[in-house]
Amino acid sequence: MSNVTFPRKEFEKEIKLTDEVIEKISLFGTPLEKITNEEIEIEIFPNRPDLLSMQGYLRGFKAFLGKETGIKKYKLQKPEKNHHVKIDSSVKEVRPFTACAIVKNLKFSDDKIKEIIELQEKLHITIGRNRKKLAIGIYPLEKISLPIKYEARQPEKIRFIPLEETNEMDGNQILSKHPAGKEYSHLLEGKDKFPIFIDAKGKILSMPPIINSNDTGKITFDTKDVFIECSGFHLETLQRTLNIIVTTLAEMGGKICQMTLDYGKEKITTPDISPEKIKLSLENTNKLLGLELKEKDLEKLLPKMGHDYKNKTVSVAPWRTDILHEVDIIEDIAIAYGYEKLVPELPNISTIAEEAPKEKIISKLAEILVGLGLTEISTYHLIKQEESEITKLPEKIKLEDSKTEYKILRPNLLIPALRILSENKDNEYPQNIFELGTVFTKDEKSETGIKETENLIVTCSPANFTKMKQILNNLASSLNLQFDFEEATHLQLIDGRTAQIKINNKPAGYLGELHPETLRAWGIKMPVGVLEISLEEIFKELDK
């Protein structure tokens, strides 16, 4: 998720923010987060990177409001002779593609430079997947000699002064010492060669996706013309992203110049802003939305989303990265139509309701236990490392990089119950509680290698063995089940006061009195009787 903040004054030069217009912002699919006299903050969903700059946003929103509809036209200047980028085959293994452009006649101010850098960063994070899929470089043209070459070299042979440094570094040093190098070094990990852009004089412009050169890669107030490159793995995404940037710069007054990219076998020209054409079925549209639109309606609605529509064919704006399928166009039609105008309808689809059988049994069990005066608790499915140690768990199913102290899947309901009892030791007694919940054990036969079982735990405090057995017997007679008992031992319970619970001769749980050592370890001052039982056999029995 990405939020953008635009200065209200600048925004209102283009669109006056009346109450009606403010209401429309969220209905355009860009939730309004905050609006003050100075600023307006809007959430941009990850499928619409073309709305991340104010220029891009205004372009889209104006069309939505019915001003300047359809695909906005931009003039492109054909590539001049040296507007040329040679892509060396050595980049294939590292970062195979680039899309480039030159934009001229810019007037940069502090704010404008900031806006461009912000757009670049937001594109890196969203569509660029943190520079992994795509990275963008912008360079002052006056410091560069055209044409340009994109190639890969061994890191030792890459030497330049990276941004905000004073000394020359080589490729490896940049990765190990420069802050940006350290942050993104994983993106070049294991590569023999690193990609670079170099100019006609052999000056290194940058080492994507890590860092630009301090000499040639920094825009200033004096910069009038810029060279822009996007490098990455998917040419179409690079081209659309390039379109987002160059049209934003064109909105700031720049003149877009194309470049010839020489991929060896194939030469292409970028930026390419010819729209993609997609066939649209009116029938599919109406069926999916539940509307009765006519061709004429589509001709009105689609231009409001910045598309052109003619002969049942949609021309998609070349900076849109999110149109994969007809349904994406149909959603645009719904947005243009107005979600607020869609009338909710409860259809007559006849189906039979059914509660899941296990859930039904769980509700019944809860009903019986509540009838016995027990209070239900509901605890986390994860336990803490220290809790697993206190209870000497033999097997731990751990989670990767948990942000809290809860790091292990609970193997039973006893650990969480002990936590709750210890946290409640200052509350009124008796404390008679139960929980019905999932526990996790390893099991290679299951789909995920982990078996999930529904368990029931009851703890009563103060209480003894007899009380716990009474509760279990009450459950048994209420459900017409047969439980058998056997003498047993349990690490947390008192020997000689512990029984194994059996159903159909299969072990299903235990009951007994908690050992004073367990109670002390958890800081519990009152005696506790406990029973824990797996519901799997009960489900089977009751399903017969």
Next chain:
Amino acid sequence: MDQSILEKLSPLERKIIPYLTLPIKEIKEKTKLDSTSLLRALKFLENKNLVKVNIKKKKLIELGTNGIYYTKNHLPERKLISILENNKPLAIAEAKKISKLSDNEFNVSLGILKNKSFIELKNGKIFLAVSKEILARKTIEETFLEALPAEETSLNEEQLHVLNLLKKRKNIIELQEKNILSFELTEAGKQLAGKKIEQNLIEELTPTIIKNWKRNKKFRKYDVLSKVPKTFGGKRHFVNQAISHAKQIWLDLGFKEMTSSKIQTSFWNFDALFTAQDHPVRDLHDTFFVTDTEGRLPEKKLVSKVKQAHEQGVDKSKGWQYSWSEEDAKKVVLRTHTTCLSAKTLASLDVNKDIPAKFFSIGKCFRNETVDWSHGFEFNQTEGIVIDRNTTLRHLLGYLKEFYKKMGFDKVRFAPGYFPYTEPSVEINVFHPEKKVWLELGGAGIFRPEITIPLLGTKIPVLAWGQGFDRIITDAYKIKDLRQLYENDLKDLRNKEVMVK
């Protein structure tokens, strides 16, 4: 005196009335009542307007268990002083041995005496640094302890300093909040106080009285307005109550319940739902991955269709155009949404027999989050799908509107949203009638063909939603801090109201 008041006096009240002219301490001695019973008796009398009870809260500082022991047997630092006085400079270990103090006591004493500059440590030996006269004086700690019990508000700055020093030591002092009880007699009370009340009234009805019942016997009247002690029955956890309530709504609307494991393969949690493998939600930062295990993928045909949807797309979709990895799909996660249940359900349906169909689920989901008032790593989601050849976006809005209406939100509005697995997508807001604000509840939409074609084998519209449910629970129970949902404070659970919407 009003006769009806006399008939209402409980045995407890009758017991203290003869002594009401005396100070509390003496009433206690004469009646042999404990403080709680005495307070209750006075409260009863207050309800009858016979006395006025005053309770002042005071913070009292008293001796703790160690404090009591030390005032009888000297503080450990005093013990150490006396040993040092009687001996030439002593080695630390030696001093410890003679003093018979515990490790902790000895170390604390050494620290205290050093801080007071009474001793100096040189070459592992303890030297006295002040005269015997000074040593003989009572230390500030000793003076303080002798003056206990004391009220915290009456302490001067130096005493507060000592209090803080002693607080750090184990069980020397104990802070207690005490209620200081006093009462005054009202005009009516003055008439009654000191009198002996003789009433031949039946107190408790017993089997014997029933058996030997005679007319004209009189019962002592109760004060039916007086407060009674609380009693607690069993109760379901309020989160589960709210879930049952919502479940019933979906059942009423003809939905069938789906269940499945909380642990899932990435295949079901992400890939089957057209979430690209480089999507940020699949990072360790957001999702709980389970270590040391690898999941199994479903049958090959399904896997290859999902792979195709990602790599090149299906039904003229472009797909995500990258190389899809089976290894990533095998990673095991704690489900991040219940939408994986919907995916599994779709894959299990036979479109020739099983549709139209409507399914729901309400269950726990997990995200790798830190815990604070508005975040947690576990949350509930209410999930639903409707599969029907003729269903539309407007039907989706219809179901959601109906559900939230039954949950008590009459005003629902919809705005465009974005999820990788639905198109069109919808964000749902409901209007909170009391707070007068719109609450964001989450998302819904129609599953993309890149999902339905691999899972169902054909392109049929599937309405789908998965909204966070905890927001509604916190709202219904007026909870401001999400952590309270799973805090399990028994006092809180016992007192929670039952959901009756």
